[in-house]
Amino acid sequence: MTAELQIDLDAITSNVRRFRRIAIGEIMAVVKADGFGHGAADVATTALAAGATRIGVTSLAEAQALRNAGIGAPILSWLNPIDADFRTANLNDVEVAVPGIEHLNAAAGATRPGRPIRVHLQIDTGMARDGATARDWPHLCRLARVLQDAGRVDVVGLMGHLPCADDPTHPSNALGRRRFAKAVRVARAFGLHPRHRHLAATSATLNDPLSHHTMSRIGAGLVGIGSPHLRPGLTLTAPLIFSREVSAGTSVGYGYTWTAATSTHLGLIPLGYADGIPRNAEGAEVTVNGHRRRIVGRISMDQTVIDLGPDPVPVGQRVTVFGGDGPTVAEWASWAGTIEHEIVTGIGPRVQRTVIGKQRALRAAS
Ligand SMILES: *Cc1c(COP(=O)(O)O)cnc(C)c1O
Numbered sequence: 580m581t582a583e584l585q586i587d588l589d590a591i592t593s594n595v596r597r598f599r600r601i602a603i604g605e606i607m608a609v610v611k612a613d614g615f616g617h618g619a620a621d622v623a624t625t626a627l628a629a630g631a632t633r634i635g636v637t638s639l640a641e642a643q644a645l646r647n648a649g650i651g652a653p654i655l656s657w658l659n660p661i662d663a664d665f666r667t668a669n670l671n672d673v674e675v676a677v678p679g680i681e682h683l684n685a686a687a688g689a690t691r692p693g694r695p696i697r698v699h700l701q702i703d704t705g706m707a708r709d710g711a712t713a714r715d716w717p718h719l720c721r722l723a724r725v726l727q728d729a730g731r732v733d734v735v736g737l738m739g740h741l742p743c744a745d746d747p748t749h750p751s752n753a754l755g756r757r758r759f760a761k762a763v764r765v766a767r768a769f770g771l772h773p774r775h776r777h778l779a780a781t782s783a784t785l786n787d788p789l790s791h792h793t794m795s796r797i798g799a800g801l802v803g804i805g806s807p808h809l810r811p812g813l814t815l816t817a818p819l820i821f822s823r824e825v826s827a828g829t830s831v832g833y834g835y836t837w838t839a840a841t842s843t844h845l846g847l848i849p850l851g852y853a854d855g856i857p858r859n860a861e862g863a864e865v866t867v868n869g870h871r872r873r874i875v876g877r878i879s880m881d882q883t884v885i886d887l888g889p890d891p892v893p894v895g896q897r898v899t900v901f902g903g904d905g906p907t908v909a910e911w912a913s914w915a916g917t918i919e920h921e922i923v924t925g926i927g928p929r930v931q932r933t934v935i936g937k938q939r940a941l942r943a944a945s
Contacts, residue, residue: 580895582817582850582930585902586617588625589936590812594801595629597808602784603791607655607777609635609798610645616923617802617812620648621934624941626801627652635796639663642673655699655736658709665689669696676701676738678709683722687731698723699736700771702762704755704778706742716762720769727771736775737766741790744783745805752783756790781805804908804919813923814902815930817848819867819894822887831884832876839875844887846872848898851881855925856900857915864914865898866905872898 598606608631614622623634623645634650636642637658645654656668657676666689668675674697677683683698690696700719703710711719726732739759743749759778766773776792781800783790803811823845830838831845839845846867852858858878864871865885875886885898899905901922912919 580818580820582815582848582854584926584930584932585814585816586621586932586934587810587812587814587936588617588621588934590803590810591617591622591625591801592629592936593810594803595626595631595797598784598795598797598800599630602779602795602797603788604777604793604795605633605775606631607633607635607794607796608801609780609796610801611635611637611641611798612924615798615802615804615920616926618932618934620645620650621937622801623648623650623652625936628941631797633794635798639665639668639673639675642668643671646671646673657699657701657738661685665696666691669694672697674699674735676709676736677719677723678703679711679715680719680722683719683726683732687726690731693730695727695730695733697733697735699738699773699775699777700734700766702737702739702759704739704741704758704762705751706740708740710739713758713761717765717769720766720771724769724771734766734771734773736773736777737763737771738776738796739778740780741778741783744780744786744790747786752787752790756787759790759792799920802923804923811902811908813908813926814905815850815900815926816897816903816905817850817900819846819885819892819896819898820849821847822892822894824891830876833879834877836877837875839886843889844891845875846885846887846892846896846898848883848885848900849881850883850900850930851879853880854927854930855922856883857911857917857922857925859916860911860914862914863911864906865900866903867892867896867898869904871906 608626610619701710777794779790784795803809
């Protein structure tokens, strides 16, 4: 018996279907960071079977892993150093985002004759992270046009990203939309008319139809983050591997940060911060036999102590950390002072993965 992360791919199916109803354009399934911790290939296969048409990742290595897993759909990779292996990317039909002239030149330099590399030009619509500034954008478009005419690149997309789309009242949303619209006009003036124009990720897709354009890039939403109408796909459980009765006054764990006020039973689970249980999740709870129980003492690297209360619980009892009958990932995020994304992407490699709903996705995909 070991700690187990159960991944329910039916949740992904349900979430993709919801976004297909909401989004005006196509759905790109963003499966970076191992599909937000849910398994990139499984999430991609499931999302495609449910109606997503394209896949998005950050690195070329992630794109390559998906190709190796047999995913044939178009894949876009948007975060690469200029010495990335664009040649192999092109060979494997992986599209790349280019945030500036250097990247565009690097990508074009890896093109084989007769096989232009497919690129998405990236405009900074307000993140100040990646993407060309408004000032550099015309230069990027001009060079892209020249390289396209020379058969070196094929500009298939224009992309932006919004920094505050989770707050529909934030003024940067309208500003980002205007910047994107202007960038599209400038690109057209240079003779670039790519099929894909994409600005919205999960929040913008949920909150702001004006941001949808021809495609939404959905990552968090695939795995149930972003709206209460979405379905979470993870359940993390661990067996009680030790249990004991202690008397009042017993202190627990490193640094003695908690002391039992009354006699109680303590249980131990083999999950710690190396497994993605945030060490600072003070007051966090788990579910034992249908009852919420508190984590007490310091969360260690490998193990965590639970105050089970006055009644003993047998060793072997499964404890739900989140999902299922346990707390939600959102509760854990608030206990740890973070966002759900960090919790779901942080579960460590020691935790055994069990995938359910997979056969359905595979049947639908074949
Ligand atoms: C991660 C990412 C996305 C997906 O965002 P979600 O909010 O998780 O849907 C989309 N676009 C870019 C550029 C990203 O980095």
